[in-house]
Amino acid sequence: MVEPEAEAMDQLLLRMAAGERAAFRALYPLASPKLFGVCLRMLRDRAEAEDALQEIFTRIWTRSHRYDPDKAPAMIWMIAVARNLCIDRLRARPRDARPDDDAxxxxxxxxxxxxxxxxxxxxxxxxxxxxxxxxxxxxxxxxxxxxxxxxxxxxxxxxxxxxxxxxxxxxxxxxxxxxxxx
Amino acid sequence: MTEEDDALAAEYVLGTLDDRAAAARRVATDPAFAVRVAEWEMRLSALNGEFADVPAPDLLPAIEARVFGRPPRRWRLWGLGGLVGASVAVFVVLGPLRPDAVRTRLTAPDQALVVEASVTPGADGLRLVQVAGPAAPSGQAYQGWIIRPGAAPESLGLLTGAPLQAPVAGLPPGTIVAISLEPEGGSPTGQPTGPVILQTPLNI
Structure with missing residues (x-):
């Protein structure tokens, strides 16, 4: 069963691919809690997570034309965008800033x-x-x-x-x- | 595609691969590798539920400034008269279509604006393509809509010159297709805010 909300996000991404900004605005409240959760968990820093979230939504807008609902549900595609960005940021951190086991x-x-x-x-x-x-x-x-x-x-x-x-x-x-x- | 490639795709998705930039480039250029990456994204997405939902601050204004370069303008109402008076000629027709596609032509009274919409029986979606005529005035955009009987308009997206394939299904007879003139980026409200330039019942 496809959740109505998930299906709505598929449609919003397709409308964004056609250049519609209202679809982008409608997507933010639906997708941001999960994507912010990804950023917070991976980056473990609220300020950086907020900055990353802005970059992630920017990428989602600019890459929306690559989204194919037949290949992946919208949220899986967006989480992949978010994780890729967070991992790139983690790898770019100075070595001593990387997490130890305790963190x-x-x-x-x-x-x-x-x-x-x-x-x-x-x-x-x-x-x-x-x-x-x-x-x-x-x-x-x-x-x-x-x-x-x-x-x-x-x-x-x-x-x-x-x-x-x-x-x-x-x-x-x-x-x-x-x-x-x- | 080798086992080694699949292992690379798995490591890339997992995040442990060292040369991430090379893998990202390969995703863009090597369709077979991109499929492997997508498959691993689906497999490992089973863990996505472990990311908690955390209410995010409203960063949308900052994001829109990043994406669109400036805050969205306030919408001003534009009269259709000016548009037609300026002899705007817009033709929206369809790209390659199945022969059984049903076309609907939308024509302004002075033929300044013509739009074609098509629905292919048995296939989902409605297709619009602009083939002639100027683009929307600077700072504005043509936006497509369908209005099912008794329902509010649903956006089909913006007509930007490229074919617009809108994923709408199950359109009942009496559905109206319409084009309005909206601010650049589309209606800020999700409903038509500008003049409706064209509208006609869809042949289905």
């Missing part, structure tokens, strides 16, 4: 949003099942990278594994994840 683990896991509860009934259940079959360490690494923007370096430190070993270990995990979900 990363201090971010509490929020309760799943309405969207999560709906998706969780299908694909996400399967994803969690597959993620769990990889083992707790793999699952933690995937979540740390995807949700908190941790780099290989951060993960190597957290899991106390040499960098190159970690890279091939995580790649194997991702491959297994893909096989499990296909």
């Amino acid at each position: 990363a683990s201090a971010v509490a896991d929020p309760s799943p949003s309405a969207e999560a509860r709906i998706i969780a009934r299908g694909e996400a259940d399967r994803f969690r099942l597959c993620l769990n079959t990889l083992g707790a360490d793999h699952a933690q690494a995937v979540r740390g990278a995807y949700l908190d923007g941790l780099s290989y370096e951060d993960l190597a430190r957290r899991h106390a594994i040499p960098l190159n070993t970690l890279r091939s270990w995580l790649r194997r995990g991702l491959q297994k994840l893909r096989e499990c979900m296909s």
